[in-house]
Amino acid sequence: MRDDLKTLLELQELDLKIKAHEEEKAGIRRSLEELNEKIKAEEETLARLREEGKKETVQIKERELEAEEKRIQIDKYEKQLFQIKNNREYQALLDEIRGLKADIENIEDAALEVMEELEANRAGLKAEEERLSRDREKLRAREEEAVREIARIDAGIERLSSERQTLIPGVGQELFGKYCRIRDHKPGRALVPVVSQVCQGCDMRLTAQVNNDLYKEDCVLYCENCGRLIYLGKPPLSPPPAAE
Numbered sequence: 563m564r565d566d567l568k569t570l571l572e573l574q575e576l577d578l579k580i581k582a583h584e585e586e587k588a589g590i591r592r593s594l595e596e597l598n599e600k601i602k603a604e605e606e607t608l609a610r611l612r613e614e615g616k617k618e619t620v621q622i623k624e625r626e627l628e629a630e631e632k633r634i635q636i637d638k639y640e641k642q643l644f645q646i647k648n649n650r651e652y653q654a655l656l657d658e659i660r661g662l663k664a665d666i667e668n669i670e671d672a673a674l675e676v677m678e679e680l681e682a683n684r685a686g687l688k689a690e691e692e693r694l695s696r697d698r699e700k701l702r703a704r705e706e707e708a709v710r711e712i713a714r715i716d717a718g719i720e721r722l723s724s725e726r727q728t729l730i731p732g733v734g735q736e737l738f739g740k741y742c743r744i745r746d747h748k749p750g751r752a753l754v755p756v757v758s759q760v761c762q763g764c765d766m767r768l769t770a771q772v773n774n775d776l777y778k779e780d781c782v783l784y785c786e787n788c789g790r791l792i793y794l795g796k797p798p799l800s801p802p803p804a805a806e
């Protein structure tokens with residue numbers, strides 16, 4: 563095999579390692595972002611629960627005031643009862659008082675319902691506050707860990723990059739340029755072997771012409787199908803004869 567090809571293959575392996583390191587870093591950043599999003603959603607839930615709690619407290623106060631007004635009215639009517647001589651008027655006032663008492667009962671029932679809601683809301687609020695504080699703590703710890711992890715990965719990338727740098731002169735400008743263009747646009751390897759006439763980048767069979775050229779000239783060509791750089795790989799060992 564040509565020396566420049568051998569060197570480019572080595573360089574390619576370093577590039578793949580560097581890429582894997584970059585992906586690892588992106589994964590760490592993504593997981594921090596996800597936790598941040600979760601915390602944001604929890605903060606919003608908490609704000610909403612607090613707002614609901616405030617509204618419910620106001621509603622309870624309003625109901626209490628309403629009931630109190632009706633009690634004052636009842637007091638007033640009860641005092642008036644003593645002054646009434648007319649039986650019909652007396653009955654009418656008694657009906658009024660009964661109506662007010664029924665109103666108070668309804669108001670108190672409604673207030674009780676809101677109080678129950680408020681209580682449930684408070685329990686939810688407490689659970690949400692605890693969750694939020696746990697997640698904030700988790701995020702803080704993960705951020706510290708991420709700083710250490712990323713420093714470790716960056717050190718690895720730096721090592722690989724300087725090793726890679728020493729290989730570039732051995733590849734030759736033209737071949738290196740072709741390799742870089744494909745590497746930036748294709749997933750996986752940019753330079754792949756052809757084994758048994760099949761491109762190992764896209765798994766497609768090459769034409770006889772391309773295959774002959776690879777054989778004759780020990781050269782690097784483009785795969786007609788996927789556009790990757792191809793070279794002649796070692797043919798696989800012939801399979802054992804099938805059992806009759």
Ligand SMILES: [Zn+2]
Nearest residue numbers: 761764785788
């Ligand atoms: Zn191909």
